[in-house]
Amino acid sequence: MSDNTENPNVTGTTDLTTAQSVSSKVGVVTLEEELKKSFIDYAMSVIVDRALPDVRDGLKPVHRRVLFDMYDLNAVNSGPTKKSARIVGDVVGRFHPHGDSAVYETIVRMAQWFSMRDPLIFGQGNFGNIDGDGAAAMRYTEVKMTKIAEQMLADIDKETVDTYPNYDGQEQIPEVLPTKFPNLLVNGSSGIAVGMATNIPTHNLSETIDAVIALLDNPDLTLDELMQFIPGPDFPTGGIIVGNDGIKKAYQTGRGRCIIRSRTRIETDKSGRQTIIVDEIPYVVHKVDIVNQITNLVKEKRIEGISDVIDLSDKDNAVKIAIELKRDAFPEAVLNNLYQSTQLQASFPINMVALVGNHPKQLSLKEILTEFVKFRREVVTRRTVFDLRKARRIAHVNEGLMVAKANIQKIIDIITSSDNTEDARLKLLAQSWDGQMISTVIQRTAEGVNIALPQGVEEGVGLIDGHYHLSDAQARAILELRLSKLTHLAQDEIKDNYNALLADIKNFLDILNNPERLKSEIRNELVEVKEKFGSPRRSTFTVDLGKVDKGDLITRRDVIVTLSEQGYIKYQDIATYESQGRGGRGKLATKLKDEDYVTKVIVASTHDRMMFFTNKGRAFVRMVYDLPTSDSRTAKGTPVQNFINIDIANGERITALLPVSDFNG
Incomplete structure (x- = not known):
């Protein structure tokens, strides 16, 4: 009471001092700068983690995670289908901390023949249709990977791509899939990010691979030369592409447009009445919308010569629209009016934006193909290094087993006289062994280094001055050797395996040291994919009469x-x-x-x-x-x-x- 009475401002002074102390530790940030920084962070998160595909495998993160999860769950083409709900739950629980509806929509799209030129998922059940009807609920449908999807994950277990931890740090997710074909062009992509979007059309697999091989052999190809292999998009719904000016502009600058016209034919019945039959429609156009548009035009009398419009599509004909004409109608004139007034002819805007090194970039056709060639070089190189390392490790162990077989009695004596396994291991390592037999099978480089010697092996190991010194890995393999391996037949088997491994090692070294061999490996794999999965072009071309007299x-x-x-x-x-x-x-x-x-x-x-x-x-x-x-x-x-x-x-x-x-x- 006395303190407060004598100095009534003590409490206020203390509070002020505390506030000043706190403010000195808190940085001052302007609202404008904070908003700018936060928005940029958010925009980049959407661009990299959701909306844009990677130029290397042509996939967005959610597509990549779905395929990797199906690979992990062994939902491969040769196996049985799995419930879509199982895949969705696993992807959300392990890799993709977002809504399950986004994951299921991704699965549905990858299974639709009219969405992807070469679908990556085989779907069993109702996965929607070209009229725009949605798929059945995920609990009713089943899925597995298609054969071509397995080509996107080939060699993923050979350290061909980098990985990063999932959101809880318990599992690893591949940054990109080591695809064997340029999926970005083959299946296209579409997405809307913050301040940018992408809309890449689908292309023919055979044509795209031919272009990749041509660019692999000659990196200086011009756009006109590349377009001899890829004349334009190839849509899963077929159709007729009108002109190529917009396509060439898109391939050159990354932005343009493609005009797609429905494929039609004229049928005439016995009475002479003519009917326009529509068998193929433009990409990403719903069939029911076309039927409704024509029906409305006829009702409003904005178009003459049509008596009826009937949708005859069924399980054998995914698209079949019959446009019945009046007797006095001129089919070509009716069609020209329909092309101008309905989605029987549509324009597909091309905007080729993808991530290159985690940065969005608008790409030309040559840049996309060049990035894929660069990626395949990296994948094949990393796979070869992995195979070389594995072959050397096994060959090195076989060397030790052959040394043990040549000195088997001495090996047995050391082991039986040892107190325990560790004592036996140390004695084997300390012993200098007769290397006369092994010296005849070891192959060396021009510098005199054993080609089967793994990296990281301690010094003083191997054949030195006619004597062989075992490594720790070899000593452990000898101690684990079964008695059945001591027969002459088993000895011959070990030697044969060793010689086969030496042949593989020389092949791997040739690939790594000879650029032409590396190109040959890439080319052979591309040709194999083309021969196995290539299909004829569905979209054909016609001259744009607006450009021709x-x-x-x-x-x-x-x-x-x-x-x-x-x-x-x-x-x-x-x-x-x-x-x-x-x-x-x-x-x-x-x-x-x-x-x-x-x-x-x-x-x-x-x-x-x-x-x-x-x-x-x-x-x-x-x-x-x-x-x-x-x-x-x-x-x-x-x-x-x-x-x-x-x-x-x-x-x-x-x-x-x-x-x-x-x-x-």
Whole structure:
């Protein structure tokens, strides 16, 4: 009481001193800098750990973890399928601390034939369809790896790739899979990160491997030379690729676009009615959306000539859309309108962004292939080093066993006279053994070093001045030797194994020391994958008529253009209308409805421009060869509104036609 009374500010002073002491230990950070740093950290986390694939194996972390987990659980192609829920739970529990739905969606996509050019997972059950319907729940479906997926994990047990610990530090996850084929191009990838995205189309495996081999042999290949092997994407849903300007730009800069058109054919029934059959549709387009789009256009009367649209797809025909035409419809004109108004023709934006050394980079086609070649060099080198180390270790032990067999009685005496195993081991190490027999089988390098001597073996080991000194590993192997190995047959077996290992060691050393041998190993493995898993191209190419003068493809000839009162137009060769002899009835120019009749008959060349004038004072120009034609002389033609944008609803109609050969002064 007295202290506080005498000095009432003591408590306040103490609090202030404490606050000053604490503030001196806490750093001052501006909000702007903290936000910037935190956002960059978050963005890089999304880019590296979720959204973008690695240029080497073409996989995002979740895809890589799924495949590695299936490999670890032995869910291989030759074995039985496992419940998807089992795989999902194992991946989430061991490697991927995120939602299980993301993992299952990854599995589903890798099993869908219409999503990946060469699916990496075999799925049993409902894994969705091309209409966009989702897969069944993970508890109902089963999966295992496909054969080609096993090629992505080949040699992973030979220290071919680096690993890092999982989130609890109990297990190791591979940084990348040692794939034998360029999966980034073959199966493509898509993803959205923070501030960037990737959208890489699928490609043909055989073509891609041919390009890799060509680049392996000649690193100075130009883009045009590479495109002789890879002319463009190859989509799992097939289709027709229109033009290649956008593709070449994408291959050159990493960004461009690819126009995909549905594959169609025309069927004609006995009555002459025609039907457009759609067998293939653009990539990542849902079939049901196309059917709905066409149906809506017909209902809204925005497109003429279609009587019905039927989806005939079944288990034997994944895509089969029947577009039934009216009798007077012109199939090519209907298709051109559908290409412009529906997803029967779609544009695929190409944006080739991938991680190179954990940094996002926009890549050209050559850069992607170059990175893969570089990766395969590293994988084959690391695998060869692993095999060499293992072969040397086994050969070194066999050397010791052969020495023991040559001095078997002395070995037995030392072991039987020893107090224990450790005493026997030390005595074996201290002894100098007769090396006359082993000296005839040891092979050495030009420098005189035993090619089977492992790295890290202590000094003073091996054949020295005619005497052999055992290593610790050899002494332990001798002590573990079974009596059955002391027979002559077993001795010959050990020697044969040793000679086989020496041949392997020389082969491994040749691969490591000879760049041409390394290239040969890479090439042979690529050819093997191509021969085993290659398939014909599904997407074909067509010329972009917007870039080509169509007139160069059309023969110049005289034709007769007819237009009816109700707006039906067509042209036919002038030879169809021959002069008649006296008393002839003449030929019917066209067969129209009872209330319709021909109002305009114009003679023109196929290369003329036809000018259409309307009662609203507007004029339109079309090339004559772009107008509809027919093999049937009596066909009534096609509604003119299918070719020129006249306002039929408000009474606009064609009042005059004028063919013009040349617009001159």
